[in-house]
Amino acid sequence: MISIRREQVWAEELVPRLRLLGEIFFNAMNRKIYEETLQKAFSEIKELKDQLQADSIYLREEIKSEYDYEMVIGESDVHKKVLFKVDQVAPTDSTVLITGQTGTGKELVARAIHNASARESRPLLKVNCAALSPSLIESELFGHEKGAFTNAFTRKIGRFEHADGTTLLLDEIGELPLELQAKLLHVLQEGEFERIGSSSTIKVDVRVIAITNRILEEDIRKGQFREDLWYRLNVFPINVPPLNQRRGDIPLMVQRFVGKAAKKLGKKIKVIPQKTMEALQNYSWPGNVRELENMIERAVILSQDSTLKITDTLQLTGKQQAVEAQSMSLSEMERKHINQALETACWKIDGPRGAADFLDINPSTLRARMRKLGIKRP
Template structure:
């Protein structure tokens, strides 16, 4: 039986050990509080070193389960000089008993490896191959999750793990578990921040590229694109602009023929003089002659004063005759005379006047066919066609759609009050699939419509072929009435379509609110207002409380 003095000495020794351990535990816990993520690995190694020296063991390792499936990965380790490090990673199959116990949150302590139970025979053989004599392994548990393990071991001699020492090591494992959890959270946060930064830089770069290409891809104002087809047209513009030759611009409706005419004028030596336009299809035959050549007072009923015609106003400048194919046959000889000699008379006057107006004509009709069929004078056709330029339809220059879309978004943003800052690749893909019978003008209209329907900062283009039915939208057939819908009806159908595609999920990954670029509560409010409701039997897929639908 120990003497009273021996008992006092033992208690004093235990109190001293407890005090020293409390100092160690406090120091380690505080050191992890404000550590920078980049310094955490170094601090973990230093903490293992202090723990090994305090406990009087040979080695300590820290490992994680979530790095490689089926593998035990040592992330941090420290051993006394001359002690070999623990290999990493190793397969869990080498330590099946220990791995299962640790994953279940149980600590394993063995004074001698030889004492491992029979069901741990595989683990015992593996420990012996590593030269271990004693080992204590503790699960690193944080937030009801086992993140990894902390082990202490000896290789030189057996070690007796006292009850007090095991209790202390459990506390120590808790400190390391919190540090490991913080490291994982820091890594996840840094990864998320890096991803957000990369995404933001990508969006900024895309917008910068779009603006750069839209504004500076060429020297032609409002002529947007970089396709080979458009470059050929712009090359022709550069060739003919410095001359005074008559130009005939051919192309489908909406291809931008008026922009080509403007570009020719702006690059000619007449750029400082007026650019006058006359739409031959917009005026009745009885007035177009007066519009072009002018009239004297009393020349016809209603002519109460003298009027100067467009050819006189355009003297020294450029006269653009849009839709020249609609010019009445009876006026074509007079136009031919002006083109050949520059001479004409006002209506009601016998005085011959001269003009130095350069003529640029445009049409979406086949004038050669019209000439063969008697609808257009052949001599006027050949006189106008000195330098023909054919503007390609949008379906033949689809590579310009992205640039055109960005240009229209930039131009319409202030007008519509929409802060569209991003054009997703998915939107461009939808636009690229359409044939655009209305060409660039139709694209502009669709972009404007899409901006109105886009509630967020991303341009949403959905169901384009349905929204842009040309025969029903432009025709006058009785069955076209169903296609004339109000903005609320269009919005309702769009929300319904997106909700159906997303399985009526308002929240969560891939939800309808995310696709529409609005807050889930805002979506629910709009669904209530527009009368959008999920069909019966789909409640289980909604995954949320009543969505107001």
Template sequence: MATVFTDPGGFMKARFSKVSDFEDEQLCPGSEISSGYGFEDIVGKSSALRRVLDQVAIVAPTNATVLLHGETGTGKELIARAIHKLSSRRHRNFVCMNCASVPSGLLESDVFGHERGAFTGALMQKKGRLELADGGTLFLDEIGDISLELQPKLLRAVQEQEFERLGSTRTIQVDVRMIAATHRSLPEMVRNGSFREDLFYRLNVFPIEIPPLRERREDIPLLVHYFVSKASRRMGKQIRSIPDYAMEHLTKNPWRGNIRELANFVERAVILTRGDELEVPTVAFSSSPELCITPSSTFHQAESGAIIAALKEASGRLSGRGGAAERLGLKRTTLQTKMRKLNICRADYGC
């Protein structure tokens, strides 16, 4: 037996009332895709997800600061975008910044901007993300990676809605809604002195916990259908069914990388599929699909899989806290050498 796709015309659509780029996105039949809320690209019907969407619906119309907490790959940016889209700021900019992906020396300039000549290489004036988000929403992902030195300035920006560009004494006033996200435990960071307590409380006005995929397994079949439909259309394939045994494996797998890992795995399965039934390499299922070694695998294949998995988890970042090199226990230069040897490009696994 297999799960069969219906005619595309029978698929539900998830969209905002405002016309968007996702308006024609076709999803799996019979799925409850939070269409009642008007959230786009959020797939699921589990009670865990519904609790999150209930909270989003409550806080979105306000200007309250929101702190999203959840494991890597759980869809924190999607939730942040939903909050923005359902707010009165939806017609203004949604500016996204991953604090972990910017070198600490450049982070202040990226957030607050700089004046010409503020530092070596500052050849012209540059507006920061905070200024670009004026009137809209600024989403600071991985807020736990901001240095202690920069946190007081960010606290002032969040609390007073004012700041100065790097190299300037002129105070700039803004009207920005802040949404922050992290996979770290900020209370623990406050206790060990690596995160300011006052900044934590200012960000933690309305906390939302994003559940990992293992806590919403009933959503996995819906997500699989969604990703198969999306990937097969992009690749020009006609995949009409998914074997029951494959769906069972997909549902039971732990997915430590959460939705991002599931999406990447399904895309690989679509690439491998030659007919109209999804070909899922079930031998790849283990505690970590990316790191599994089959009897026919070579050492280089296993090493390549480990590096790719680390790059995906680190969103393409090699060095720094949480980077691929740290995850693998390697020096950055050693990792780069291995990547060149294995013909792995980190740009393929970035944000």
């Protein structure tokens, strides 16, 4: 009896001690879990902060960018048709496919659509599909999780996620790798996607405007572009005409470009000779409005007095080139224009006074077009 009673007393004394030890252990474990959770939260906050800083820089650059709205100036019938289409589609959320030659002002048409839409309070976001490699363009569009692939040290928010509630401009859509076209099609159809390395579905409300200087129907026949994606993009097509179909708009553009260049260079150009204007109107303009603007700026620089002097030899054979251009295919015209720019730049592609700078396109885009057209340095 005495032994049993002692064991009972000992057990009664042990219970609170065990309870105390249990509480200490429980609190220690909770503290460890709390510290680990807190550390993880701090790490995620830092990642998000870094990402937001990067995004802030991107958005500031987008907002600060200056766009030459003179490129959408015009009173010709073909130009008015483009502006009429802009007015029609801007209030909707429909996907738009803008086609046309390089330098015609396709991006400005896209921005005009965005600025006249219900989404105009937020900046339009842009991705150049030709400027990045296939692996990078997927991450740029859809984002990735930390550790999704080598060097993925932090989570990245993609452009589709950033563009939720606004407009995403897909420049040079014809250069999008075939393996990514199915993923883009899914986003357009379902309004959802997954980041690389994640199984979580993200829903977005994004209006897509796509731009290309390629003839996508030909790419479809060659198996280089998905037909179902083309149908999805081509909901509301807008073709921006080349400058040689808008000759009546050239005098107005010339006056604007002269005024702009003169102000920039601190010069006073008061006279534009009639013969000069006629030569400009007769030239074929394979580089379109961009080429016109660059030529005018060059002329303003070289003019020694208040009269505009065009020194480019192109203007001397304008009528002849205009006739030749009618019999040339789009690819031939593009090849000729790129070759002219390369020769002017002594076959330098990158940097100031490089061919890409003259053409006002990304160097990687120029290299891609050179490969496509079979252009090689002699």
